[in-house]
Amino acid sequence: MSSLNTLTLADAREALRSGDTTSAALTRACLDAVEAASALNAVVHPTPDLAMQQAEAADARLKAGDAPSLCGIPLGIKDLFCTRGVASQAASGILEGFRPEYESTVTTQLFEAGAVMVGKLNMDEFAMGSSNETSVYGNVVNPWRRGNDDTALTPGGSSGGSAAAVAADLCLGATGTDTGGSIRQPAAFVGITGLKPTYGRCSRWGIIAFASSLDQAGPMAKTVRDCAILLQAMAGHDPNDSTSADLAVPDFEAMLTGDIRGKTIGIPKEYRMDGMPDEIEALWTEGRTMLEDAGAKIVDISLPHTKYALPAYYVIAPAEASSNLARYDGVRYGHRAKLGQGDGITEMYEKTRAEGFGAEVKRRVMIGTYVLSAGFYDAYYNRARKVRTLIKKDFEDVFAQGVDAILTPATPSAAFPLGQEFDDPVQMYLNDVFTVTVNLAGLPGIAVPAGLDRQGLPLGLQLIGKPWEEGELLNIAQTIEDRAGFVAKPAKWW
Known part of the structure; x- marks a missing residue:
């Protein structure tokens, strides 16, 4: 073979x-x-x-x-x-x-x-x-x-x-x-x-x-x-x-x-984005036809809070990342930076993380730390969690209407x-x-x-x-x- x-x-x-x-x-x-x-x-x-x-x-x-x-x-x-x-x-x-x-x-x-x-x-x-x-x-x-x-x-x-x-x-x-x-x-x-x-x-x-x-x-x-x-x-x-x-x-x-x-298949109107390439639009239409031909019922649906999903995600995910990545400190496992004379524990943490993490990880850790900080917790993190609940409810409402x-x-x-x-x-x-x-x-x-x-x-x-x-x-x-x-x-x- x-x-x-x-x-x-x-x-x-x-x-x-x-x-x-x-x-x-x-x-x-x-x-x-x-x-x-x-x-x-x-x-x-x-x-x-x-x-x-x-x-x-x-x-x-x-x-x-x-x-x-x-x-x-x-x-x-x-x-x-x-x-x-x-x-x-x-x-x-x-x-x-x-x-x-x-x-x-x-x-x-x-x-x-x-x-x-x-x-x-x-x-x-x-x-x-x-x-x-x-x-x-x-x-x-x-x-x-x-x-x-x-x-x-x-x-x-x-x-x-x-x-x-x-x-x-x-x-x-x-x-x-x-x-x-x-x-x-x-x-x-x-x-x-x-x-x-x-x-x-x-x-x-x-x-x-x-x-x-x-x-x-x-x-x-x-x-x-x-x-x-x-x-x-x-x-x-x-x-x-x-x-x-x-x-x-x-x-x-x-x-x-x-x-x-x-089966009932929903097509969300909010996913029709400005500037979406014609080929993506055409494929989506083709997919709809394929499912229809197979005997499914196609219905248009609305997921109204979709537009807030990306901003909410890019508050919640970095916030959780900043907490999860705090464990990488050079003490227990992985990379540890070489320390200079007089460097203490704080310098070891700083140098290890500066050397060990890449630019995108540092960016997200800093965003996450910012949105969890005392002055911004309610303005960003709590608000993003509320939006998340609304997005979840959008889906629950659609499925409750019989969409499979x-x-x-x-x-x-x-x-x-x-x-x-x-x-x-x-x-x-x-x-x-x-x-x-x-x-x-x-x-x-x-x-x-x-x-x-x-x-x-x-x-x-x-x-x-x-x-x-x-x-x-x-x-x-x-x-x-x-x-x-x-x-x-x-x-x-x-």
Whole structure:
């Protein structure tokens, strides 16, 4: 069987169970692809020895007939997930040399399900960014190019390494995290599927925190079915995480019936932005038609507080980040600055943070500290929390009216050149315009590739679902995937 690394996760599972291939062969194909793809800068801590050990153990389980869902499947793990004995830096200089003595709950569950880790994946520093340009490891490069143009494009952020690795067939799936769109926006930019589950569906224990009330782990994979299989293993209650929901995990894959007759899909008028590219508008209309043709009822809806989502998000997220990142002080782990004669504890904190944190992280920590300060707490932070409640209520009202899911664009554009928007933080933050509401409301959202723009770059559609209804959301996404028939792959240049 040639090009094993290009298989979907579901097809690889079948090939492993039928004995057509082995996990060792599949893993070797992915490791070879990782080695040949250094130009993408997606895999920053390859783990070939560990991967082959896990693959051999998986083959033994397969042979014994004891094969859980992901047995023998090679995955990439975002550098935000703590992995025992393997560098876990959150793409930051301040965590240089940090090798945890523990395993995150999500990766523990994946490994128990038989998954193989080919390496840790690049990302924006502490998940702060929309273009994967804030990483201490350097930029990730999108495997896609515009026509014959060799300009390096962003894979999106913060899960840019996960997106690029899956799109370039370096692994069969990857973990991502989504605080304001960090799974869905990169998935759309590289033509793969990315799911942000309901807040609390996957444990956050052992995931390096950015904004604790917004962060959520989720799967990134080549198809909707692959995301369903991955979510099954990643989800579940964890007593170590007080925000983890004590709910049974349904069989997400079994819910992919492809039948959405009688479902009601809402189209929010507030997502029609000034200056939206024609191609995004046309794709959105096409998505509406696809769902209508599949038997869904389409209704226009209003989410009136959407316009306040970005400002509220960029108050709440930095506020939580400034609290979470206070633990990086050079005392217990990670980087510690060299001190001069007469320097005390305060100088050590200051120098360590000045050297260890990148510019975007410093910017957000300062914003967060400002909005939490005594004179501005009510004016900014408390007001943003009130707006968040109103945004959540907008969604609750729409779902109470019988809407099953909401269809929107995933991003305001296709992938843009690296460096293009990096100097203008506000322009960069606008990349999250369609995605942040979902995090503020704690809802599940999925990005599905649905077409190409006129320069040959992927474009995605987003579906937003009811809380805890990932199964229904995946089924509606499956309908878009089936009808869009997106099978395009980037032409290999790396």
